[in-house]
Amino acid sequence: AQSVAQPEDQVNVAEGNPLTVKCTYSVSGNPYLFWYVQYPNRGLQFLLKYITGDNLVKGSYGFEAEFNKSQTSFHLKKPSALVSDSALYFCAAPNQAGTALIFGKGTTLSVSS
Amino acid sequence: NAGVTQTPKFRVLKTGQSMTLLCAQDMNHEYMYWYRQDPGMGLRLIHYSVGEGTTAKGEVPDGYNVSRLKKQNFLLGLESAAPSQTSVYFCASSYLRTTANTGELFFGEGSRLTVL
Numbered sequence: 001a002q003s004v005a006q007p008e009d010q011v012n013v014a015e016g017n018p019l020t021v022k023c024t025y026s027v028s029g030n031p032y033l034f035w036y037v038q039y040p041n042r043g044l045q046f047l048l049k050y051i052t053g054d055n056l057v058k059g060s061y062g063f064e065a066e067f068n069k070s071q072t073s074f075h076l077k078k079p080s081a082l083v084s085d086s087a088l089y090f091c092a093a094p095n096q097a098g099t100a101l102i103f104g105k106g107t108t109l110s111v112s113s
Numbered sequence: 114n115a116g117v118t119q120t121p122k123f124r125v126l127k128t129g130q131s132m133t134l135l136c137a138q139d140m141n142h143e144y145m146y147w148y149r150q151d152p153g154m155g156l157r158l159i160h161y162s163v164g165e166g167t168t169a170k171g172e173v174p175d176g177y178n179v180s181r182l183k184k185q186n187f188l189l190g191l192e193s194a195a196p197s198q199t200s201v202y203f204c205a206s207s208y209l210r211t212t213a214n215t216g217e218l219f220f221g222e223g224s225r226l227t228v229l
Contacts, residue, residue: 001123009153034217043203043220044156090155100146100171101160101218105155 002027004074004091006104013081014112021076021107023091033074034092034101035065044090050074060083079113115139119204119221126194126228134224137163142167145178147201156203158220160175167186181203194227194228201225 003026013019022098025031032051048059055067075101076089092103117138125223143164148151148156148171158171162181176198178190186204191198202225203216 036218041223043222044205044218045220047219095158099144100158100161101155101168102158102172103148103156105153 002093002096002102004033004093004102004104006089006091006107008107009105009108010108012110012112015078016096019078019081019085019109019111021089021109023076023104025072025074025091025093027093028096031067031069031074032094033061033065033067035059035076036092037054037091038088038106039089040087047076047089051078054065059100081109083113085109086111116223117204117206117219119202119224121224122222123225124149124227125225126191127193128228130194130228131192132194132226133206134202134226136187136203136206136221137187138185138206140206140208140219141184142206142219144209145181146205146207147177147187147189148159148172148203148205149173150203151200152222156208159189159202188209191226194226196228199226199228 005024034049035047038044050057050067059066088106090106092101146161147159157173160179161225162168164177168179180188201223205223207218
């Protein structure tokens with residue numbers, strides 16, 4: 001079965017420092033991977049996706065993600081964190097039938113000033 | 114452009130009561146989804162629809178029913194609410210399959226349901 005895992009419930013970083021939010025995956029076939037962000041009391045918003053090609057994917061708000069096939073990982077990164085990046089982040093992948101997304105449990109990112 | 118709209122945004126029910134959550138999208142999307150979000154469990158798929166008149170079960174369908182009579186609307190029903198159904202419910206829609214042409218999901222703002 002397809003699955004994604006986010007090993008950290010919470011990540012704390014200081015403003016201006018680089019941030020990494022981790023995701024590992026277990027999927028059959030070609031992996032299609034996504035990152036979404038959820039701000040308090042809001043729905044999820046799409047950040048970026050990996051389909052094929054370059055292993056470094058750039059997305060919204062200065063975020064990028066690195067796909068690593070040998071480590072089955074798709075970590076979300078940003079070179080310099082902002083306080084406004086504080087939110088809940090979800091990694092996602094399609095289900096077996098490719099008809100819906102399955103989500104990780106989420107990682108809370110807290111950026112302190 | 115409203116996107117995905119969910120009503121109601123908040124509701125308190127007593128055990129055994131019934132209710133319907135309405136999701137409406139104005140983007141002409143084929144695919145619609147209902148997820149529930151619980152602390153520490155992420156988002157779990159309840160039911161989804163790949164087009165008008167179709168529905169399918171997701172990971173946690175028990176206790177819920179859905180209908181997609183019109184392309185723009187996707188209804189989630191609770192026939193006999195239970196405290197375990199206390200959650201935040203999110204509707205989402207997408208134009209294409211997630212594994213074909215990289216269709217992404219657009220989410221509503223959520224509906225917070227409490228069952229006493």
